[in-house]
Amino acid sequence: MNKEELIKQTAKELFFSKGYLHATTQEIADAAGVNRSLINYYFRSRDLLFQTVYREAVDSLKSQLDKVLYDKIDFQAKISLFIDVYMKELLKYPYRESFLITEICSKNFALKEKKKSAALVHFLKEVGEEMDKGTIKKGDPIQFMFNLFALMSFPVIMKPLYQKLLDISQEKYNTLIAERKQIILDQIFN
Amino acid sequence: MNKEELIKQTAKELFFSKGYLHATTQEIADAAGVNRSLINYYFRSRDLLFQTVYREAVDSLKSQLDKVLYDKIDFQAKISLFIDVYMKELLKYPYRESFLITEICSKNFALKEKKKSAALVHFLKEVGEEMDKGTIKKGDPIQFMFNLFALMSFPVIMKPLYQKLLDISQEKYNTLIAERKQIILDQIFN
DNA sequence: TTAATGTTTAACAATTTTGTTAAACAACAA
DNA sequence: TTGTTGTTTAACAAAATTGTTAAACATTAA
Secondary structure (H helix, E strand, O other): OOHHHHHHHHHHHHHHHOOOOOOOHHHHHHHHOOOOHHHHHHHOOHHHHHHHHHHHHHHHHHHHHHHHHOOOOOHHHHHHHHHHHHHHHHHHOOOHHHHHHHHHHOOOOOOOOOOOOHHHHHHHHHHHHHHHHOOOOOOOHHHHHHHHHHHHHHHHHOHHHHHHHHOOOHHHHHHHHHOHHHHHHHHHHO | OOHHHHHHHHHHHHHHHOOOOOOOHHHHHHHHOOOOHHHHHHHOOHHHHHHHHHHHHHHHHHHHHHHHHOOOOOHHHHHHHHHHHHHHHHHHOOOHHHHHHHHHHOOOOOOOOOOOOHHHHHHHHHHHHHHHHOOOOOOOHHHHHHHHHHHHHHHHHOHHHHHHHHOOOHHHHHHHHHOHHHHHHHHHHO
């Protein structure tokens, strides 16, 4: 892998996987095994590296949604597939969304462009139709989407805290996460 | 309010309410309207201020749980009350848990002591009993707890991102959040 | 009043983090 | 070969952030 890509991937590793949102350029360089100046050579500044990582995170998030949510398959199968795809990514990058939130909340971050996800809008429409059909309980499709994402993401994101609060081992927690898919499906389609 | 308390409250405001996890001591001092040296006077170092805020966040989280989860009231009423209490706090401090996670993930943070929550353990036992009674669907009480916290917290935490992805206004989003309680109760007790 | 104690501030010092530069190095074409 | 281009590094410079100090200030007790 070329160094530019290596730096980006390492930054994502630190931010999204390790949840180390305070990483300095030196720490990123060390983790990547490259000279810190290379970060400035390829990205000009720390801030531009962050912006690049941010943009790619949003893009990859959206392209993931695209990949599944446009599929013309049975709704129940689509949800099942979606949970598979999304939770696989969650386990790899549990803190990606947390990074995005932190950056959005950060002062110097002014992203003017619209980042609306067409795939999500399309999915919400489909959810509405399934509610009419009676496949799932009626309600606001957005709330259905909230429920779905919440049930997948939150236990993964909160792992370090819940492990402390409940004194649960790594293995036990991983087992609990692995069981989530079926639990979510039960919740949705009871 | 005395300055020491003011500094702590302001730090919590920045971290927990605004989600501004990168705040410097100068920014905290400015937001509090005090001289930055006061932070060193009262807390010795930036790190100790962070540790203090962290500890108080964990303690207040646990004491909140205590306040509700030990109540000897009907289970359904207890859940209803718990959602009220917890979501009220969530709206005030949406990023408190995110701050905790970020600090736990941060390298220099080695919290050795057990922070296990007796109230949660007690609650899990009660959930198990209610499952036996048939009030709620059978399963692992921890998973029930995961569902409950996820459904409350996640849509609140992800507000900035979901507003972008779905192009939703402040008012609309707030309305959606306000509707959450009933939706969660429906999910749980269908 | 003075003395003692705690609080607050500005100025300074130290440290950490980031950014720049020039030179070394590598690959490759002319 | 030489020259050109892009890559990598160390050394340096600049900026940002944190920590320390001494003096000013306030409050209260003796």
